[in-house]
Amino acid sequence: MKYTRNWFIGLGLWYVFNAVLTWPSVFGPGLPTMYPGVTLYESEPVFRLLTEAWVIVGIQLAAIGLVALWGAREPMKYIAIIPVTIVTEIVDGIWDIYSIVSSYEAMWVGIVTLVIHAIIIATGMVAWRKAHA
Numbered sequence: 001m002k003y004t005r006n007w008f009i010g011l012g013l014w015y016v017f018n019a020v021l022t023w024p025s026v027f028g029p030g031l032p033t034m035y036p037g038v039t040l041y042e043s044e045p046v047f048r049l050l051t052e053a054w055v056i057v058g059i060q061l062a063a064i065g066l067v068a069l070w071g072a073r074e075p076m077k078y079i080a081i082i083p084v085t086i087v088t089e090i091v092d093g094i095w096d097i098y099s100i101v102s103s104y105e106a107m108w109v110g111i112v113t114l115v116i117h118a119i120i121i122a123t124g125m126v127a128w129r130k131a132h133a
Contacts, residue, residue, distance in 0.1 A: 001075055004075040004082075004127040004128075004130055005075050007082075007124065007127035008069065008071050008078070008127075009069060009072045010123075011065060011068045011085060011120065012065040012068035013065070014065065015061040015064055016062050016065045018065075019058035019062035020058070021058065022054045023058065024052060027054050027055075028042070031050075031051075033109075034105055034109045035106065064085060067081055068081050075131055082124050082128045083128070085120065086120075086124050086125070089117045089120045089121050090121065092113075092117055093118075096110050096114055
């Protein structure tokens with residue numbers, strides 16, 4: 001159960017940290033690096049809309065993260081966080097593949113995020129198995 005508890009804590013901290021990374025003042029300046037060569041209209045209202053939409057993604061991940069942190073006290077009671085997280089990471093991974101192929105995302109950014117998704121999925125599967133052992 002120790003591995004699962006630690007996984008909950010690590011996931012929770014990572015997801016809360018992600019919410020900070022998606023805050024417009026943090027995320028906005030990084031978009032030109034993520035999407036090189038794309039006109040982002042940074043001085044237009046549409047850019048603000050884009051960065052604010054990403055805040056919602058961060059808040060949703062932070063919500064899962066906060067439940068994971070709370071659930072670390074009793075991992076078996078909150079074990080459903082693991083499949084929720086795995087499915088979330090699969091969906092986000094599919095979105096990242098789409099972003100690389102069709103939305104001009106920098107290849108290195110997409111690969112880094114895909115690796116992060118894979119790590120969370122793999123370690124989540126281990127946490128699930130260890131919790132049920």
